[in-house]
Amino acid sequence: MPLLELKKVKKIYQQGKIEVPALRGVDLTVEEGEFTTIFGPSGSGKTTLLNMIGCLDTPTEGEINLNGNKISDLSKKELAMTRRYNIGFIFQSYNLIPVLTAFENVEFAVRLIGNLSEKEMREKVLNLLKEVGLKGKENRRPGELSGGEKQRVAIARALVKKPKIILADEPTANLDSETAQDVIQIMIKMNEELGTTFIFSTHDPQVMEKARRFINLKDGMISSDKRGK
Amino acid sequence: MPIEAYSGGVCSVSSPIVEIEMQAVGGIMSIVLLIGMVGIINNIILSALERKSEIGMMKALGMREWEIVFVFMVEATGIGIFGGLAGCLLGFIGVSWLVNNGLNFTAIYGDWLDWAEYGVPLLDTIYGVWNYPTFSYVFFLGIFVAIVSSIIPAYWAAHKDPVESIYRR
Numbered sequence: 001m002p003l004l005e006l007k008k009v010k011k012i013y014q015q016g017k018i019e020v021p022a023l024r025g026v027d028l029t030v031e032e033g034e035f036t037t038i039f040g041p042s043g044s045g046k047t048t049l050l051n052m053i054g055c056l057d058t059p060t061e062g063e064i065n066l067n068g069n070k071i072s073d074l075s076k077k078e079l080a081m082t083r084r085y086n087i088g089f090i091f092q093s094y095n096l097i098p099v100l101t102a103f104e105n106v107e108f109a110v111r112l113i114g115n116l117s118e119k120e121m122r123e124k125v126l127n128l129l130k131e132v133g134l135k136g137k138e139n140r141r142p143g144e145l146s147g148g149e150k151q152r153v154a155i156a157r158a159l160v161k162k163p164k165i166i167l168a169d170e171p172t173a174n175l176d177s178e179t180a181q182d183v184i185q186i187m188i189k190m191n192e193e194l195g196t197t198f199i200f201s202t203h204d205p206q207v208m209e210k211a212r213r214f215i216n217l218k219d220g221m222i223s224s225d226k227r228g229k
Numbered sequence: 230m231p232i233e234a235y236s237g238g239v240c241s242v243s244s245p246i247v248e249i250e251m252q253a254v255g256g257i258m259s260i261v262l263l264i265g266m267v268g269i270i271n272n273i274i275l276s277a278l279e280r281k282s283e284i285g286m287m288k289a290l291g292m293r294e295w296e297i298v299f300v301f302m303v304e305a306t307g308i309g310i311f312g313g314l315a316g317c318l319l320g321f322i323g324v325s326w327l328v329n330n331g332l333n334f335t336a337i338y339g340d341w342l343d344w345a346e347y348g349v350p351l352l353d354t355i356y357g358v359w360n361y362p363t364f365s366y367v368f369f370l371g372i373f374v375a376i377v378s379s380i381i382p383a384y385w386a387a388h389k390d391p392v393e394s395i396y397r398r
């Protein structure tokens with residue numbers, strides 16, 4: 001059984017009396033451990049698609065199966081629980097909690113899972129921060145970190161609960177090209193070490209080419225789906 | 230006997246004048262508390278608005294709405310305790326000053342007006358009185374108001390569509 005399966009997923013936004021079709025029938029299957037990029041022009045529906053997969057939004061029509069659960073008809077509570085245990089998010093604007101340190105931001109996510117002892121949690125968070133290259137910066141707040149460092153914290157936060165899948169909407173859009181490469185390399189490393197499935201959207205060709213599967217979205221539909229090396 | 234209208238009968242020894250005074254004090258107190266409450270509510274609404282994307286992220290992390298509300302309530306409690314302590318400290322300083330030095334009205338009116346001459350029993354200087362129960366009453370009321378008034382704006386913020394909160398559309 002694939003990790004993720006979308007069948008004829010449609011999303012129509014209602015803007016006043018006008019209907020804006022953001023997704024117009026998306027069929028997609030993603031296996032565990034894949035490292036996939038979604039690309040396409042602005043407005044093609046990348047963010048919308050990632051939000052559907054991430055249980056942040058529900059499709060107007062169609063079916064989404066994640067990890068054996070049909071998420072397109074889960075209740076609000078069940079959607080929150082799916083996000084909590086199975087999905088990690090990375091956003092363009094980092095979305096760290098400004099009053100918490102790097103350590104606390106990551107700890108926040110693992111605390112919600114609540115299956116580890118204090119000591120285990122601490123070790124896990126410190127270890128992960130080291131893995132993403134933030135050793136020695138654990139006690140800095142987001143305001144004292146660079147964009148690339150903030151995004152590393154966000155990656156650690158997404159990974160700490162060992163989710164099935166990590167969704168990243170333009171994770172490198174706010175970074176210069178060198179930092180963007182560092183960040184994508186960390187994502188690759190984590191994908192290889194932990195086997196976590198990644199799906200990310202991007203506009204940057206140099207980031208895109210690092211993926212192993214390329215899904216092109218146009219006008220709310222998949223226009224091509226290729227696999228690389 | 231119109232004066233009897235003022236005696237509430239709660240305190241048998243209190244003279245009508247004291248009763249009037251108590252009512253005036255109560256009235257002023259309620260106004261002060263009301264202003265304080267509006268301040269607290271205003272603060273919490275602003276912080277919920279400001280932290281829209283943070284709340285969106287909490288939802289993305291899989292927090293339930295009531296859990297987010299709880300985070301806000303804990304914060305409001307903390308702020309309430311801090312604010313209450315700071316307020317009591319300032320009040321303490323203010324009252325000690327009034328008790329020891331008093332407020333000298335001759336500085337405002339000058340010497341030419343003698344209140345007593347007009348039958349108003351006012352001295353030149355008004356002194357403060359310690360009223361400890363009021364301190365604790367206001368302190369706990371402040372915390373209570375902070376908690377209660379955090380619930381609605383926090384719920385409103387937590388109830389918002391996460392996509393909208395995160396992307397600030």
Ligand SMILES: Nc1ncnc2c1ncn2[C@@H]1O[C@H](COP(=O)(O)OP(=O)(O)OP(=O)(O)O)[C@@H](O)[C@H]1O
Pocket residue numbers: 013014015020021022040041042043044045046047048049398
């Ligand atoms: N909340 C909304 N209300 C109305 N229309 C929306 C809403 N969200 C998205 N849309 C519309 O849906 C379409 C797809 O938007 P989406 O944000 O998914 O595109 P995108 O591929 O992520 O674009 P970008 O590369 O600019 O981020 C666009 O036409 C957009 O205007």
Ligand SMILES: [Mg+2]
Pocket residue numbers: 046047048169
């Ligand atoms: Mg987008």
